[in-house]
Amino acid sequence: MHPFTKHFADSVSALGETRLIAEIRRWLGDVSPPAPFGIGDDCAVLPPNPRRQLVTTDPVIYGRHFDDTVTPRATGEMLLKRNLSDLAAMGARPTAAVIALALDPRVRTRWLEQFYRGLAAAARRFAVPVVGGDVAQGDGFLGAFLTLFGEAAGPRIVPRTGARPDDWIYVTGTLGGSRLGRHWRFTPRLAEGEWLARRREVRAMMDVSDGLAKDLYALTPRGAWPALAADAIPISRAARLHARRTGRTPLHHALCDGEDYELVLAVAGRADRALLGRAWRRAFPRLRLTCIGRFVAAGKTAAGSIDLQTFHGYEHLR
Amino acid sequence: MHPFTKHFADSVSALGETRLIAEIRRWLGDVSPPAPFGIGDDCAVLPPNPRRQLVTTDPVIYGRHFDDTVTPRATGEMLLKRNLSDLAAMGARPTAAVIALALDPRVRTRWLEQFYRGLAAAARRFAVPVVGGDVAQGDGFLGAFLTLFGEAAGPRIVPRTGARPDDWIYVTGTLGGSRLGRHWRFTPRLAEGEWLARRREVRAMMDVSDGLAKDLYALTPRGAWPALAADAIPISRAARLHARRTGRTPLHHALCDGEDYELVLAVAGRADRALLGRAWRRAFPRLRLTCIGRFVAAGKTAAGSIDLQTFHGYEHLR
Numbered sequence: 001m002h003p004f005t006k007h008f009a010d011s012v013s014a015l016g017e018t019r020l021i022a023e024i025r026r027w028l029g030d031v032s033p034p035a036p037f038g039i040g041d042d043c044a045v046l047p048p049n050p051r052r053q054l055v056t057t058d059p060v061i062y063g064r065h066f067d068d069t070v071t072p073r074a075t076g077e078m079l080l081k082r083n084l085s086d087l088a089a090m091g092a093r094p095t096a097a098v099i100a101l102a103l104d105p106r107v108r109t110r111w112l113e114q115f116y117r118g119l120a121a122a123a124r125r126f127a128v129p130v131v132g133g134d135v136a137q138g139d140g141f142l143g144a145f146l147t148l149f150g151e152a153a154g155p156r157i158v159p160r161t162g163a164r165p166d167d168w169i170y171v172t173g174t175l176g177g178s179r180l181g182r183h184w185r186f187t188p189r190l191a192e193g194e195w196l197a198r199r200r201e202v203r204a205m206m207d208v209s210d211g212l213a214k215d216l217y218a219l220t221p222r223g224a225w226p227a228l229a230a231d232a233i234p235i236s237r238a239a240r241l242h243a244r245r246t247g248r249t250p251l252h253h254a255l256c257d258g259e260d261y262e263l264v265l266a267v268a269g270r271a272d273r274a275l276l277g278r279a280w281r282r283a284f285p286r287l288r289l290t291c292i293g294r295f296v297a298a299g300k301t302a303a304g305s306i307d308l309q310t311f312h313g314y315e316h317l318r
Numbered sequence: 319m320h321p322f323t324k325h326f327a328d329s330v331s332a333l334g335e336t337r338l339i340a341e342i343r344r345w346l347g348d349v350s351p352p353a354p355f356g357i358g359d360d361c362a363v364l365p366p367n368p369r370r371q372l373v374t375t376d377p378v379i380y381g382r383h384f385d386d387t388v389t390p391r392a393t394g395e396m397l398l399k400r401n402l403s404d405l406a407a408m409g410a411r412p413t414a415a416v417i418a419l420a421l422d423p424r425v426r427t428r429w430l431e432q433f434y435r436g437l438a439a440a441a442r443r444f445a446v447p448v449v450g451g452d453v454a455q456g457d458g459f460l461g462a463f464l465t466l467f468g469e470a471a472g473p474r475i476v477p478r479t480g481a482r483p484d485d486w487i488y489v490t491g492t493l494g495g496s497r498l499g500r501h502w503r504f505t506p507r508l509a510e511g512e513w514l515a516r517r518r519e520v521r522a523m524m525d526v527s528d529g530l531a532k533d534l535y536a537l538t539p540r541g542a543w544p545a546l547a548a549d550a551i552p553i554s555r556a557a558r559l560h561a562r563r564t565g566r567t568p569l570h571h572a573l574c575d576g577e578d579y580e581l582v583l584a585v586a587g588r589a590d591r592a593l594l595g596r597a598w599r600r601a602f603p604r605l606r607l608t609c610i611g612r613f614v615a616a617g618k619t620a621a622g623s624i625d626l627q628t629f630h631g632y633e634h635l636r
Contacts, residue, residue, distance in 0.1 A: 035477065035478075035479070036475070036477045040478070041408065041477050041478050041479075041524075042374060042404040042405075042407035042408050042478065042524055042525060043372040043373055043374040043404050043405060043407075043408050043410065043468065044372065044373045044374070045370055045371070045372055045408075045475060046370065046371040046372070046373065047370065047371075048367070048368055048369060048370055048371070049366070049367070049371070050366055050368070051366060052363055052364065052365065052366055053363070053364040053365075053366070053367070053371070054361040054362065054363055054364070055361055055362045055364065055414070055416055055449065055450055055465075055467070056360060056361040056362070056416075056450065057416045057417075057418045057450060057451060057452050057463075057465065058418075058452055059418055059420060059452065059454050059463075061420055061454055061455070061456050063457060064454060064455055064456065064457075065454075086360040086361050087360075087361060089360040089361075090354075090359065090360050090361050090363075092361065096373070098373055098374075098375050098465055099375075100375045100376075100377055100418075100463045100465070102377060102379060102420070102459075102461055102463075131373065132373055132374065132375065133375060134375050134376055134377065134463075136377050136379055136382060136383075136461075137379070137382055138379050138382065138459060138461060139381060139382075140458055140459070141420075141456060141458070141459045141461075143420055143454075143456060143459075143461075145375075145377075145418045145420075145452075145463040147373075147375065147416055147418070147465040149373070150361065157354070157363060159353065159354045159359050160353075160358070160359050160360065161353070161359075206359075206360055207360060
């Protein structure tokens, strides 16, 4: 559905701000708690929480993160799930969300309704109350900016930093070809992230959003580089399909496409990897956890490893 | 300064995303703590806090909340202060902020630097660490979406709801004419909000952002209406100046302009108002606290009171 309308009567402008906010609360339904915990006061009030709090923010913008080919429902779901993936990447779970909208007055009310109903469905599924927000006018623009709060799910959270030379590199699921649909159909790895954060051999973790070729640098310890085995990379079916159309290799798509929303992690070099593998398969029998390489001291060569510098992940602002 | 440039070398696109984020951290300086408390991981991590947490979100958008006549520094300050005003309105104080940017690749790097330096100056002044954010591309658009966290400053927070018929209506400072400069020069009433929240006779409170004529309805208890005395409204000098240009009355500007960022509150009908006034003047000798009327049971008439329905505050999405 195209988000803009030429008919005033169908637009959010015809609805006006006060009624629009009332409608948003109706569309959100039971994931919108009453004030002061939810929408309706100067601030939303969250209950005291003895755990460490986490915060992350990610938007969806028309023409950038979605277009007319993605349904408004899927767009709303995607907005929440992108942010959930960031919590998953530290081993945390969600507690509340706020959402700031910037929209052209000609945005179609029905588009926005479906968007909020999709967001509400995902919020219900992952038990995230939507406690507040803001609606502002942005001419020729349509974007939704979500800020998500979470709490440490277990005794620790796992940062990006913490990997050491000789640590193994693992990735969940398969990579590449997200543009064929996974960029909005994915499932944030919340249960997996929480499980991995409880394993002491997991030293560092992040999610793959801009493509492994770009994101992996943030996980790489100083004085080391990631030696990846080309034949170990779990390439998705979508990456293979996409490669047939683009003429690039499936490996290229697996490393560069981004929006995989899988977890990539560093496992201590001396860990019992067989034990980790068995425990993982018992916990998540339907999702792969693959060792794709190792961080090696800079200067060392590793036979058969990929030269990551020849691949590029997604570059923003280009 | 116009935020967009025709010269590629001066644009954020020339800088690229990775260097831009490094620059943002540099511009923020000491208000940007290191990861995992600050920018640089999948989420920011906040320390545990035994108090109730508050959340609010407000943006600044080019063409809507600022234009070429407002300096980028003032725009950055304004973004934080708008959100601080929402915390003040409940008697809370800030703990952390995250900021999501959406910007055209042609945005001038120097504009953005000055914007962040202004934001940082305000963050330093009000002791708010900027712990995270996101940078996304929005074609032809420039907006910054800030989400602010806070905590209850005293034993209670003051909601918008809670006023009763016969309660007095008070307002801090003076109202109107914000477009002459106060919409970005204002001081959020954090100390005043905290002080008022400790007074038990204060039953409900909010900040004036869309104009008293519109905002006051949110404070009005069911079955009552606000009887305001026209000659009691504290009209600002800017409202009088602005009225000379527009041909409207100064009262109109005081009630309708919006962006005053003063506090409006309900005080229990049986409160000792002389005592409240004396205590206020001792605490805040340089700021007025004015009783402007009373909530009266619907149907009752109040001689000399303003018919608020003839005034309109700022309407979004029009």
